[in-house]
Amino acid sequence: MISVSTKTLLSAIEEAKAFSLPEMNEGTQYLYDELYGKVSRGMELHLSEIEFDRFELDDVDMMRDLYSDTLEANERKVETLTDNLMNIPPAAVASKFV
Amino acid sequence: MSVEGFDEIFNTVYIAKKLYDIGRYELVKDSFYDKICFDTYYESMLCLIENIFEHHYCQYSDRRFVEMRILSDPVIEEFYKLAGEYGKRNNIPDETNYYINEAERLVRIQLDFSYCVDWRLMGHTEPKRKYHSRLAVFIYQDDWVDLGCLAFALIEIYEWFSEACVNLREILNNAGKEVKAA
Numbered sequence: 001m002i003s004v005s006t007k008t009l010l011s012a013i014e015e016a017k018a019f020s021l022p023e024m025n026e027g028t029q030y031l032y033d034e035l036y037g038k039v040s041r042g043m044e045l046h047l048s049e050i051e052f053d054r055f056e057l058d059d060v061d062m063m064r065d066l067y068s069d070t071l072e073a074n075e076r077k078v079e080t081l082t083d084n085l086m087n088i089p090p091a092a093v094a095s096k097f098v
Numbered sequence: 099m100s101v102e103g104f105d106e107i108f109n110t111v112y113i114a115k116k117l118y119d120i121g122r123y124e125l126v127k128d129s130f131y132d133k134i135c136f137d138t139y140y141e142s143m144l145c146l147i148e149n150i151f152e153h154h155y156c157q158y159s160d161r162r163f164v165e166m167r168i169l170s171d172p173v174i175e176e177f178y179k180l181a182g183e184y185g186k187r188n189n190i191p192d193e194t195n196y197y198i199n200e201a202e203r204l205v206r207i208q209l210d211f212s213y214c215v216d217w218r219l220m221g222h223t224e225p226k227r228k229y230h231s232r233l234a235v236f237i238y239q240d241d242w243v244d245l246g247c248l249a250f251a252l253i254e255i256y257e258w259f260s261e262a263c264v265n266l267r268e269i270l271n272n273a274g275k276e277v278k279a280a
Binding site: 031035036039040044045046047049050052055057060063064067072075077091 | 100101103104105108109110112114115116118119123126130131133134153
């Protein structure tokens with residue numbers, strides 16, 4: 001059986017609270033969900049699939065700001081968090097009831 | 099892990115949206131691949147730059163490491179004819195013609211975004227040949243120029259000339275009506 005330090009695990013999970021997104025208008029939300037959502041998962045994005053009536057030019061600027069101010073930093077945090085979780089050392093314990 | 103090519107992908111979306119808004123989405127279909135991909139970004143932007151204006155001529159100087167692009171369109175030609183007509187009616191020489199100077203100012207605002215880009219606007223109120231009024235854009239190869247920025251600037255310039263033609267036509271028509279009424 002492998003167990004981990006609860007304290008270290010909790011502190012890693014605590015870090016995840018920082019991953020909150022700012023409020024977005026409908027246009028930016030569309031770009032975030034339909035466009036960023038695809039490219040961030042490595043999926044293909046096609047111009048013919050974009051509904052240009054659902055956002056304004058300013059929304060693209062907001063999406064760029066969101067990426068540079070929040071999303072890019074969050075991606076780095078996720079990487080750190082993943083590393084932390086993967087590197088939590090296992091602790092050998094023996095349960096009394098076994 | 100950041101999204102690979104985020105800037106290029108969203109620059110493409112931005113330009114496509116701009117062209118959609120001004121009713122020239124056919125340029126997107128003619129210039130861009132349907133699949134938005136950052137490694138075809140420069141190819142797509144080059145193609146778009148060649149398609150925005152009706153007339154496009156490109157020459158590269160090996161000696162000076164500069165690419166020269168000559169751009170012209172009926173909206174530029176008509177603008178200068180109308181601006182000239184406005185000047186004639188109001189006894190204003192080309193040098194102090196508000197509309198001609200505004201065109202120069204607009205192009206300066208749009209194209210002064212990089213020290214590697216230079217330009218010259220050659221407008222003729224009495225053109226001698228087709229595409230006589232034209233815009234020359236010089237791209238120096240000393241450094242990197244974002245062709246997406248250049249393409250967007252050229253779209254803005256096209257849009258400005260197009261709207262200026264509508265405004266000038268209206269001004270000249272209204273002035274004609276006023277003269278008739280008098």
